[in-house]
Amino acid sequence: MGLKDLLKNVLTKEELSLVKRSFDQVGSIAQLEVPEELKSKEKIIAEKVLHSFKNIKTVVKKSDITQGEYRIRPVKILVGEKTTETLHKENGVLLKLDLNKTFFTPRLSGERLRVLSRINKGDVVADLFCGVGPYSILIAKFSKAKKVIMNDLNKNAVYYLEQNIKLNKLDEKRIEVYNRDAKSFKLKADKVIMNIPKFSESFLKTAFKNCKVGGTVFYYTFANDEELKDRVKEIKRAGDCRILRKTKCGDIGPGTYRWCIDFKKL
Numbered sequence: 001m002g003l004k005d006l007l008k009n010v011l012t013k014e015e016l017s018l019v020k021r022s023f024d025q026v027g028s029i030a031q032l033e034v035p036e037e038l039k040s041k042e043k044i045i046a047e048k049v050l051h052s053f054k055n056i057k058t059v060v061k062k063s064d065i066t067q068g069e070y071r072i073r074p075v076k077i078l079v080g081e082k083t084t085e086t087l088h089k090e091n092g093v094l095l096k097l098d099l100n101k102t103f104f105t106p107r108l109s110g111e112r113l114r115v116l117s118r119i120n121k122g123d124v125v126a127d128l129f130c131g132v133g134p135y136s137i138l139i140a141k142f143s144k145a146k147k148v149i150m151n152d153l154n155k156n157a158v159y160y161l162e163q164n165i166k167l168n169k170l171d172e173k174r175i176e177v178y179n180r181d182a183k184s185f186k187l188k189a190d191k192v193i194m195n196i197p198k199f200s201e202s203f204l205k206t207a208f209k210n211c212k213v214g215g216t217v218f219y220y221t222f223a224n225d226e227e228l229k230d231r232v233k234e235i236k237r238a239g240d241c242r243i244l245r246k247t248k249c250g251d252i253g254p255g256t257y258r259w260c261i262d263f264k265k266l
C-alpha cells in the first residue's frame, strides 16, 4: 500500500498532496521524508506507519541532506523503539548498520546485483568506498572472485563491515579489510568499485591507479543529462579508457540522477 492511501483518513487532501508516495525501509526502520509544512503532523503520520506494518519497529524522519565526507544522512526518531541500529536483509546478504553512523541506502539493491553480474571467476575486486559492505559482501558471498578488498574511511562503517563479514560467514582468506583514505591505495584490481558520487571527480586518479590494464571501473557520479557528457570527458581526460556503459541508478532531485559509468582501463 502506498503512503498516500495509508494516510487518507488522517490528513486533508491538501496535506496528502505534499506526502511522498512511499518510504524507504531499512531493516525494521521506516524512513520518512516529511516536508516542513507537515511538521506538526509528523507524529500522526509516523504512528500510522508504525501500526500498519508488523515488521516496522521504529519510524524515523530523514534530514534534508546527506552530510560530510562519510555521506551520512542523519535521522530523527519519531515513534517506536529508540534505536537507529538495525539488521537489513538485501539480495541474500545480512547487513547490520546504524543510520546515524554510516551511509546506507536500500535503493541501490538492484544496481548491486548488476555489478555482481560483472564479476568473473578469479577477479580481484576493490571496493574502495565500501560502507557497511553491501557491494563487497554480496560479491564475496555470491561470486567466484579470488579476493575482495573492502575499504572505508569511516571507522563506524568498518566496525559494522567486520560484523557483517561474520554474519554472512564469509571465507576470511578471500577478504582484506581496511580503514584508510582510498587515495592511499596502489592496487592492480580487475574490478574497482568507486561509489563516492558526490566527490567522484576528486577520486578519478585513484580509480585509474588501482585498476589493472584491461580491468573495469564502476564509477558513480551525480549528473543531469547534460552534465553526464562532461563527466565522460573528465574520465577520458584522466586516463586511457573505453566507456562500456552508463547506468541510471535512481534520481537524487529533479532531473538529476545517480549514474554508474562503467569503463575499461586501456
Ligand SMILES: C[S@@+](CC[C@H](N)C(=O)[O-])C[C@H]1O[C@@H](n2cnc3c(N)ncnc32)[C@H](O)[C@@H]1O
Pocket (backbone or CB within 6 Å): 069, 070, 071, 103, 104, 105, 108, 128, 129, 130, 131, 132, 133, 134, 135, 151, 152, 153, 154, 157, 180, 181, 182, 183, 195, 196, 197
Ligand atoms: C556513498 S557512500 C557508499 C557506501 C557503500 N558503497 C554503499 O553502497 O552503501 C561513500 C562511502 O565513502 C566513504 N569515504 C568517504 N571518503 C573516503 C575516502 N577518502 N576514502 C575511503 N572512503 C571514503 C564514506 O565513509 C562512505 O561510507
